[in-house]
Amino acid sequence: MSFASLDEVHAFCRALPQGDGLAATTAKERQASLTKPPGSLGRLEELAAWMAHWQGRALPRLERVAIAVFAGNHGVTARGVSAYPQSVTAQMVLNFQRGGAAINQIAKAAGAELRVVPIELERPTQDFTVGPAMSANDFLAAVNIGYATVQPDDDLLAVGEMGIGNTTAASALCAALLGNGAEPWAGRGTGVDDDGLARKRRAIDAALARHRNVLGDALQAAAALGGRELAAIAGAVLAARKHGIPTLLDGFVATAAILPVARPYPAILDHCKAAHVSAEAGHRRLLNELGLRPLLDLDMRLGEASGAAVAMSLLRAAIACHHGMATFSEAGVAEAQG
Amino acid sequence: MSFASLDEVHAFCRALPQGDGLAATTAKERQASLTKPPGSLGRLEELAAWMAHWQGRALPRLERVAIAVFAGNHGVTARGVSAYPQSVTAQMVLNFQRGGAAINQIAKAAGAELRVVPIELERPTQDFTVGPAMSANDFLAAVNIGYATVQPDDDLLAVGEMGIGNTTAASALCAALLGNGAEPWAGRGTGVDDDGLARKRRAIDAALARHRNVLGDALQAAAALGGRELAAIAGAVLAARKHGIPTLLDGFVATAAILPVARPYPAILDHCKAAHVSAEAGHRRLLNELGLRPLLDLDMRLGEASGAAVAMSLLRAAIACHHGMATFSEAGVAEAQG
Numbered sequence: 001m002s003f004a005s006l007d008e009v010h011a012f013c014r015a016l017p018q019g020d021g022l023a024a025t026t027a028k029e030r031q032a033s034l035t036k037p038p039g040s041l042g043r044l045e046e047l048a049a050w051m052a053h054w055q056g057r058a059l060p061r062l063e064r065v066a067i068a069v070f071a072g073n074h075g076v077t078a079r080g081v082s083a084y085p086q087s088v089t090a091q092m093v094l095n096f097q098r099g100g101a102a103i104n105q106i107a108k109a110a111g112a113e114l115r116v117v118p119i120e121l122e123r124p125t126q127d128f129t130v131g132p133a134m135s136a137n138d139f140l141a142a143v144n145i146g147y148a149t150v151q152p153d154d155d156l157l158a159v160g161e162m163g164i165g166n167t168t169a170a171s172a173l174c175a176a177l178l179g180n181g182a183e184p185w186a187g188r189g190t191g192v193d194d195d196g197l198a199r200k201r202r203a204i205d206a207a208l209a210r211h212r213n214v215l216g217d218a219l220q221a222a223a224a225l226g227g228r229e230l231a232a233i234a235g236a237v238l239a240a241r242k243h244g245i246p247t248l249l250d251g252f253v254a255t256a257a258i259l260p261v262a263r264p265y266p267a268i269l270d271h272c273k274a275a276h277v278s279a280e281a282g283h284r285r286l287l288n289e290l291g292l293r294p295l296l297d298l299d300m301r302l303g304e305a306s307g308a309a310v311a312m313s314l315l316r317a318a319i320a321c322h323h324g325m326a327t328f329s330e331a332g333v334a335e336a337q338g
Numbered sequence: 339m340s341f342a343s344l345d346e347v348h349a350f351c352r353a354l355p356q357g358d359g360l361a362a363t364t365a366k367e368r369q370a371s372l373t374k375p376p377g378s379l380g381r382l383e384e385l386a387a388w389m390a391h392w393q394g395r396a397l398p399r400l401e402r403v404a405i406a407v408f409a410g411n412h413g414v415t416a417r418g419v420s421a422y423p424q425s426v427t428a429q430m431v432l433n434f435q436r437g438g439a440a441i442n443q444i445a446k447a448a449g450a451e452l453r454v455v456p457i458e459l460e461r462p463t464q465d466f467t468v469g470p471a472m473s474a475n476d477f478l479a480a481v482n483i484g485y486a487t488v489q490p491d492d493d494l495l496a497v498g499e500m501g502i503g504n505t506t507a508a509s510a511l512c513a514a515l516l517g518n519g520a521e522p523w524a525g526r527g528t529g530v531d532d533d534g535l536a537r538k539r540r541a542i543d544a545a546l547a548r549h550r551n552v553l554g555d556a557l558q559a560a561a562a563l564g565g566r567e568l569a570a571i572a573g574a575v576l577a578a579r580k581h582g583i584p585t586l587l588d589g590f591v592a593t594a595a596i597l598p599v600a601r602p603y604p605a606i607l608d609h610c611k612a613a614h615v616s617a618e619a620g621h622r623r624l625l626n627e628l629g630l631r632p633l634l635d636l637d638m639r640l641g642e643a644s645g646a647a648v649a650m651s652l653l654r655a656a657i658a659c660h661h662g663m664a665t666f667s668e669a670g671v672a673e674a675q676g
Contacts, residue, residue, distance in 0.1 A: 037422075037529045042638040083674040092671060094670075100373060331432070334425060
C-alpha cells in the first residue's frame, strides 16, 4: 500500500483497525490462572494482554522482532542547532551497517532484526526558518518508505531514528501541535551548549511564525516542520496498525514523529507503548500530554531506537511468563483464601 | 567461610572489601570514546562502570549469572497476616524445582542459573508476637546457608525469596530499624484484605513492643523479627561482596533483608543495585531511606527474585554496548564540536 495524498492518510486514520478484544480477554483469564497472586507481575501482565490484543493471539509470540531505524538530514542545522556536523548522520548510518553502534549491540542482545533505512541523506530537508522542511509529496514519500519497512508477519516493531538536528524538528512539532512555544520543548539534544540552545529556540519560534497558516492541519505541520525520518516513523506505525503489530516508540523524536497523527487521531496510540522516557528535556512532558506511561526511565537520550530495544527484553519476560508458567491446578498450589 | 557469632558478622562488615576504582575509571574512559554523545546511554553507562568496579575488570563479563531464591516459613502466619496458607511456601518451592513459576521463565530468558534454597520449611520461625523469631544460632545458620550459595566465580548475583508471611517480617524490620511503627511499612503482600492488614499491623506493633530491648543491635533485631530466607539473603550479599560480585536486590522483602546490615554499615550497598521498586507499600519508602534508585518500576510485587531477574537484561544491554561498540576513531565518526 502507499499513500498518494495527505487526504488518504487522514482517511486511513479515521478507520483504524481495532485489534482483537477476545484474544486479550482470554490472555487475561490465563494470567489469572497462573501460579502467582493476581496482578503480582504488574505491567508484565498488562504487556502480555496488550500483545494478545494487537496480534490477535491469546498466546502472543515474539519470533520475528524488528527494529526500524530511519535516518534523515535537516537543513535547519545551518542555524547552528546541534553539537555535531550534519555529516555525522551518514557516518552513523555506516556505523549501523558495520555493526559498531549501540543499537547493533542492543538489538543482538534482544534477538531482534535491525533495519536501517537512510532516506535521501544527500538531500536534507529545507531549513524550516526559510520555507517548509518538505513538500507534501516529499513527506508522503517518506511516510511510504516507513510503511514499506514493516513486514506483515513481524510480531513486534520498535521505531527509532538518527538525524543530526532532528530534536529541533521534533521540538518544533510539539510546540506547533501542543503549544507553549519553543522553550519547554527544546532541550540540548546530543549536547548543544547554551548558545546553541538559544539558537535552537530562536529557529523554532521563527518557524512557528513563518508556517502558522498551515499548522491547523497536523499532517501539513509535519511536512513543514518535521523530517523524513520522522515521517517514516509515522508511516511504520500506520503499517504496524494495519498488520496488528504491537509497537514500541523510542525516545523524544520517535514520539514527536507520531504526534501529527496522534493529535487528531489519539487511537493510533492504542497499539503503541512508550518504551522509555528520555533525558531529553521535552520527552516527559510529551508523554504526559499523550497519556503514555513509559516502561523504562534510565536517563537514556541516544535515539537509534536504543531505549525501545532495551525495553524489548521486558516484553520477552512477559511472554515467557505468559507461555511457560504453570497454573494453580497444574502445580497443585493452593489459591488465595476467601 | 562461616560466621560463628553475631560479633563475627559485625567484624566482617567493619572491613568490607572496597572494589577496584582503577577498573571503573578505565571503563568510564572507554565509555567516553564510544560512538555516542557522552552520557547518552544514561544508566547503562553507570551500570557498566559499576560492574567494572566490583568485578575488578575494565571489561566486565556476564558469563556466569546466578539467581538465588531462598525460602522460609513464618510462625507469625498464625496471626492471620497472609491471604495464603503457610503450606504454599513448600508448594511454590516444588513449583520452582519443576520449572513452573514466573522466576523459572524469567531466569531462562535472562540466561541465568536459578538456585532454589528452601531452609527448614518444616520448622517455621517462632511467632514473633510470642517470642523471638529465631535464636542467634538459627539466624547465623541461615546467614551461612546464604553465604555458601554464592560461588566465587559468579559474575552477577540476584537475590530473592519465597515465604508466606514474610512481608510481615520485612515490615517489622523496617519499623524496628527505621521507625514510625507498622502503619507506613505494612502493605497487602500477596493480597491480604482489610481485616488481614489490620491483623498484620497489630502483630508488628506487638512484636516491636515485645522485643524493644534487643532492637538496638540490628543483627539481634534481624533474629528477633526476621526470617530464615531474609537472613540467607543477607549472607549471600556478604559473600557477593567478599568475591567482588555485583548484586541485584529484588523487591521489598529482599531489600528489608539487607537492612540489618545496611543500617549500621551503609557501605554494604555499594555493590548492590535495587533492581526494581515493588508495588508493595513500604518498598519505595525503604529505597528512599537507603538512597537506592531502582532500575525498574513495573508495579511488580511477586518476589521470587522476579524483578531482579527482569533487570538482568538491562545489565546485559549495558555490557553488550560496553564491549561491542566502535570508538569514534574506529568508526570514522566526527566528535562533538567546540
